[in-house]
Amino acid sequence: MKDVNMSNYRWTICALLFFATTINYLDRQVLSLLKPLLSKEFGWTDSDYGTIVGVFSLAYAFSMLFAGRVVDYLGTKAGYAWSIILWSIGAILHAIAHLVPSSILGFSLGRTVLAVGESGNFPAAIKTTAEYFPKKDRALATGVFNSGANVGAILAPIVVPWIAEKWGWQWAFIGIGAIGFIWLIFWLFLYEIPSKNKKVNPSEYEYIHSDEIQQHEPIKVEREDEGKKFTYLQCFQYKQTWAFAFGKFMTDGVWWFYLFWLPAYFDAQYGMTGTSISMPIAILYTITVIGSIGGGAFPQYFINKGYNPYDGRMKAMLIIAIFPLVVLLTPYLSQYSYWYAVGLIAIGASAHQAWSANIFTTVGDMFPKKAIATITGIGGMAGGIGSFLLSKGGGMLFDHYKASGKISTGYSIMFVICAVAYIIAWVVMKTLVPKMKPIEM
Template identity: 30%
Template sequence: MNGKMKGMRWWMVGLVTLGLIVNYLARNTLSVAAPTMMADLNMSTKEYSYVVVAWQVCYALMQPVAGFVLDAIGTKMGSAVFALAWSLACACAAFAKGWQSMAFFRGMLGLTEAAGIPAGIKATTEWFPARERSVAIGWFNIGSSIGALCAPPLVVWCILHAGWQWSFVVVGAIGIVWTLCWTLFYKHPRDQKRLSEAERSYILAGQEAKHQDGAAKAPWREIVRSQNFWSIAVPRFLSEPAWQTFNAWIPLYMATERHMDLKEIAAFAWLPFLAADIGCVLGGYLSPFVHKHFRVTLFSSRKYVMTFGSLCMIAPGCIGLVASPYTAIFLLCIGGFAHQTLSGALYAITSDVFGKNEVATATGLAGMSGYLGATLFTLLFGVLVTHVGYSPMFVVLAVFDVLAAVVVWILVRDSGPRPPLNVAPSAAAAQS
């Protein structure tokens, strides 16, 4: 085929997924290293919460800026710059001498990692038609769970062989390698010479007008004033605390509440993130399944999937009712599955209601709302966990996620007609 590749869009989303794996590996290195690092640096639980908050605040404030930069300079260049920066920031955490310096380095990591999700949403919006977008987002979003899944065995291996400092250095080096690969291989569909004309036509024919080249771009003030923005931002504020609690506190919960040692943490701490991987993928396929078999619109199917995920979050809310640490981990697995199912649906809704020149900005602004919610909850978590324990906090997280689904149903509105779901005969080859 003269150098053309079938299914090029899936190769591109694979590259995006690898980037998100590295992104989440960098942020989860801290939580796995926490028990050893805290003992070495004489860091208390409250001080550890300050370190986590430093990352969350910087990540939250930078998300809209990162989204704006990505919309302004493009997916390829923007992602490369941010990825190189977060890799260096991750490695620098090895030089921390106390909670203050660790908070500084993690704050720098938050500033640079903020581009990860907006870049992924923007890339999938560029490369996929509307009918496949939730599936593509599900596969790309799996990177967040795989990164968290890989962190426990990799970080524990580094700690046992060289010390907790080397875990940050190794993950930073992995990030630099991915940045080089991204710079070499990622291209916009209009510039990708190995993309067949059939697949290019299939992608463009299935995209809404707002995602076509030449589509108008709304200023960020107009985005913020729209009802659809708040229909996404408020659910992000309510749901993000659950995922950040999973990322930052599960290893510490297993060590302090369930009395597991370092090897047991390495053996079990990754399981909720494996379940989250399943939630990412299954959630992506659930939307077109519900659309086809329950005869609802594609847009409404996203809301049903989010509701399903939110209700599943009730499981980790019951963690205080079980005595077995293995049952507790099973409930956390359901929570990981649940959150990534609802999260992927919410990202798909974002890509549905905002155009290609606005989607990264909107995702970044909504992400800022989510991480502000996570920051406030982490501050509360760090103080209250020593007084009331972990269990009541997991109940609150479950309630927040159910409320997030209610807000979506009340506020979000479809922004316009969709392209026909029937694939043009000339594009049939593009689907292989």
């Protein structure tokens, strides 16, 4: 039972993570919403756009390999701060990408800087969640802050086309990119690790470490330099690392496909561009908030029934993995109305966010806090590689079928991949780690 006098500062920290993730996805989505406009201005094909998006995915993937390690090494506060500084600069650089002789090269460079900075967001956020929440609450906290991805995706189609039409596409990149520096001020003033944070009273501190108390273990006081005490290569020795990485490889690209290609899909299928697409996409991502928060809370049902956190999470993830299968119906029902496509894809995207809240939390179930950002980064690298393959492959696929006048067939193939990815990921993850085995590094 929670102490009524307990402070709740951990939720203030969670709110900071929520806003950072919102900004992260605002910056990430500007390009996809301006894709029809920029394609006409610079003469891009779908394959050209796929290259630019693919460069982001690839840069993000390999940056994630090191970003988590950097966050563990520098500590959460400094690691997160440098991350958002870099990605905000990268977002603004898109505004001058056209000054480079090749627009594809210019935007690819901007996407690279953005990707390197953004690669630190989730390792830092997951590490912060492990610092401020006991295991039983981490999936919910992750679901709450991860819903910022949905809010960013909701706000972007409303705000970005409006800014572009009002002041030009360059100011869409500049205005959205500058928001990160505002968040930085709050982060530097409000965040400290729990053992140093005067806003966290003894009751809340004990609740945060309730896992250790229940297991009659001494509370492990976190340190900013704790990530310096293990080698990077140690992480690859464990099946748990490979299970997490495979789950991310299979499923991250699905979300990025929705994020980067849905505006192009509605343009190709229904001729919807600019502000005409704002409402459908905003509604679609509004629905996904339910999946993010609800999915984060879902494992608690099984944990309350006596399952350990990992087993409860995996049982919830199996059920979540079934929902994306409805996306298989999109090619058949969307011909009657685009609202069918909105509804079915919303269910698939909602399920992804529920899945994401839980797969991130499995890292905290299995690894010590000092390694969480590093393991998250390794999984993020795998997810980025999967996203690159899906984005670049999708662009080539769409160009092929567009040339033969059957663009809808290309999207049908991609929807099949998006539908079955989660079931495949779950089976492999469960095979690699059938039972939870906490690791001491």
